[in-house]
Amino acid sequence: MIALQEILHSTQQILPEWLLAIGILALVLVISFGKPESKLPYGLSFILILTYTLSVTFFYSDLANKSISLYSGMLILDKTSIFFKQLLGISAIIFMVHSRLFRYKFEGEIYFLILCVILGLSFLSMTTHFLVIYIAVELASISSYILVASKKQKTNFEAAIKYLIFGAASSAIMLYGISFFYGISHTLNFTDPIFLKFTNTNSPLIIQVLSFMFLGGLFFKIAAAPFHSWVPDVYEVTTTPIISFLSFAPKAIGVLVVARVAQANFADINPVLLLIIFLSLIFGNLAALWQTNLKRMLGYSGIAQAGFILIGLLKGPQSDFYGAFFYILTYLPITMGAFFLADILYKQTGSDELEDYKGLGQKHIFLGINAVIIMMALIGLPPTIGFMAKLMVFSSIINLGDALGSSVYYGLLIFGLLNAAISIYYYLKVPYIMLIKTAYKQPKYAPNYLLSIVLTYFSLSLLIFFFFPDFGTEWIKAVLF
Known part of the structure; x- marks a missing residue:
């Protein structure tokens, strides 16, 4: 009973x-x-x-x-x-x-x-x-x-x-x-x-x-x-x-x-996580460098992003996983915005190959600007919320290094920063090709204003949450273990 x-x-x-x-x-x-x-x-x-x-x-x-x-x-x-x-x-x-x-x-x-x-x-x-x-x-x-x-x-x-x-x-x-x-x-x-x-x-x-x-x-x-x-x-x-x-x-x-x-x-499980983090960062970033297909590049970069997220799960005497949870919250608009951008580019060119995007941003400057914002957020550059997410997980490494007295975590910090720097090349390659490079035959662009507006909402959210992050930070603090 x-x-x-x-x-x-x-x-x-x-x-x-x-x-x-x-x-x-x-x-x-x-x-x-x-x-x-x-x-x-x-x-x-x-x-x-x-x-x-x-x-x-x-x-x-x-x-x-x-x-x-x-x-x-x-x-x-x-x-x-x-x-x-x-x-x-x-x-x-x-x-x-x-x-x-x-x-x-x-x-x-x-x-x-x-x-x-x-x-x-x-x-x-x-x-x-x-x-x-x-x-x-x-x-x-x-x-x-x-x-x-x-x-x-x-x-x-x-x-x-x-x-x-x-x-x-x-x-x-x-x-x-x-x-x-x-x-x-x-x-x-x-x-x-x-x-x-x-x-x-x-x-x-x-x-x-x-x-x-x-x-x-x-x-x-x-x-x-x-x-x-x-x-x-x-x-x-x-x-x-x-x-x-x-x-x-x-x-x-x-x-x-x-x-x-x-x-x-x-x-x-810190040794297990450290192994997974190092492998994910180095393999995801290095493999993404050579990609010519946008969706394939986003796949490899997702492996590296998993490594950054897992940094926030390394446990110390006072760990509460705040960095990892905040990263997940920001990752939602960033990654789904990136795929929305990829679909717009495919709709315009019929291709996922980066070379086919030459000059597309010149035809429609707002599409190029949106691409810049979303890719900057994936890298973790200001003034996007991606910067705040990276800052949170890197701060947790410093706290762990101080609390546990281990040089491994300081080494991870340097390694993570280097990998974030590597990602600048392949992420910014997308807006660079769209805005700077010129195609031999200029692409035809048939703008869809509704799709452009929705994509702009993604971009604006990444900027607004950078300047006003309190909503996200308070939400995360309320749901920690």
């Missing part, structure tokens, strides 16, 4: 997920019995995403600064999970608007898969239970594999197969690590005192190795090296609104789970 009451009470606390799950079932019926050219799947999906976002925002408005344990500890509801679910909902809304503005004629199954990704990531954001983490990661991953192949072209199938193979390998490694943890502690919740008791009796090196194995599945979702091999091909061939959503949502929720692992403090 007590167990039944616990289930009923817990079920009442996850209204947004229930609304989303019921809506997904309704969408299946609409897709199955509706006409293929019907716009009803889009409309229903947009309403579901909007309802999910609003319910996350207002249903928990009276939640105190405490965590609520649900389903006997399988789920945990707190301000942090609500914050990340809000970002998840906002990114999905941007996906819907993006696809509509560019008149993508997606089949209903695409919206079904997007909703499945949201549902999986939503559960992933509020758990410290190994089994729930694995199931949620798989739900989001399998839906993502199918989304990549949805264009039904040979290149998409090849990229989706590569995505699937590396995803399956990462999941297998993660599950293998989980099995060892369960064998050690006989519990699947890494915040359980029993789990902490038994892991502390084992060799720290063994626990670090197992932590690396478990975190492998999450690093795959974050697109961090060495779990990154799928990134360039998937980014290049996937439809732009889809990859725009997938470039942010899984990365953000993956960062949250890694932060929960660091907060649990059952292992010193």
